[in-house]
């Protein structure tokens with residue numbers, strides 16, 4: 346008889362937060378790769394946690410475990426997280442090529458007891474200093490493969506000393522990071538991955554996450570948000586949509602500009618299992634694509650920054666993101682509203698979460714009345730422009746709920762005359778090739794990927810890049826969905 350151990354498969358086990366996610370449109374399904382683990386903290390205090398354990402690569406090909414081996418990617422990049430366990434702001438500096446004679450580059454400032462991070466490579470040299478005295482180096486780090494987290498601890502691990510020196514609130518934050526480091530050890534043992542999130546504060550993501558069991562696996566979504574096929578009159582578009590969503594009769598009225606069917610099917614095809622990447626062809630109709638481009642033309646595109654609307658401001662070399670972009674909201678017109686609704690359907694998330702809500706709408710979502718989606722970001726790349734490897738998440742902040750970018754939906758708006766400009770996942774896990782996974786832009790196609798894992802950790806493998814455009818131009822729209830909300834009020 347088999348002993349019951351903490352390694353038991355948890356499929357069939359109720360979701361530990363089932364009570365709080367019944368409204369999410371199916372997210373209470375428990376991911377079958379979640380496994381129970383125990384972490385030990387100070388004074389031998391133990392806590393259970395459900396960790397996401399990456400399935401054997403053979404299963405990505407529908408073969409039994411152990412049949413195939415993962416191929417080491419050519420790409421050697423990695424994510425690096427810096428933690429500031431001190432009461433003062435700390436600046437992270439990068440010394441390119443280890444050349445200290447040159448001026449180091451500012452990577453990010455870390456709030457007291459906070460963290461920040463960047464995509465990097467092994468054998469890179471970083472140093473930490475107070476922003477007002479960069480010559481006093483607090484800590485130096487050289488990155489190593491497989492080691493993502495680098496901690497500056499002002500009290501060198503002595504929580505007694507921290508207790509004596511810090512205000513109670515600061516000490517509490519110190520202990521959060523202290524416990525997080527302890528948790529990371531257990532988590533790494535269990536999963537082989539480092540814990541990039543911050544332990545002990547929030548639910549795992551409660552929004553639906555599509556399974557990506559095997560390459561080519563397809564999920565079918567039936568949506569009422571059928572394609573627009575003829576242009577609504579300008580007056581209709583100019584009216585916009587209420588912040589709380591259109592009234593039912595407005596939806597009926599705009600239906601006459603759309604396809605004749607009551608519903609349409611969208612297919613999400615798995616391109617990668619780890620990270621989870623799905624391709625959705627014909628997400629947008631030609632008319633909808635034309636509309637987005639028209640809206641973009643009416644705006645002045647600005648040079649893109651990294652992680653706009655986000656917390657960690659990463660000011661790396663200027664060449665990381667060379668495109669131009671602009672933001673457009675859901676409420677601008679009925680076509681945009683329909684695109685948001687369709688996006689919500691494709692993610693199996695209630696569309697009302699993609700806008701502001703009245704108090705009576707989804708009261709179970711207690712975090713905030715704020716939307717979980719950002720404005721659509723329209724991006725334009727000319728020949729030579731690109732976005733170098735990066736993650737769409739930013740490191741957790743010491744705020745309730747620890748909001749983060751959960752999913753990314755990319756909408757490709759053109760392909761004719763375009764060479765290059767692929768979206769690429771250089772860290773994807775597979776058993777066939779050491780090459781990156783390239784996704785070719787195709788007009789109207791969407792790409793969905795998750796930046797978080799089902800257990801709430803940040804997925805390092807979700808690293809991606811936009812390859813340089815070689816010929817023509819590239820137009821793209823980005824939709825980011827947060828867990829739980831962007832602006833935590």
Ligand SMILES: O=C(O)CCC(=O)C(=O)O
Pocket residue numbers: 724732737755766767768769809810811812821823
């Ligand atoms: O342009 C692409 O294909 C990817 C863009 C991207 O990763 C981003 O804007 O965050």
Ligand SMILES: [Fe+2]
Pocket residue numbers: 735736737809
């Ligand atoms: Fe991105």
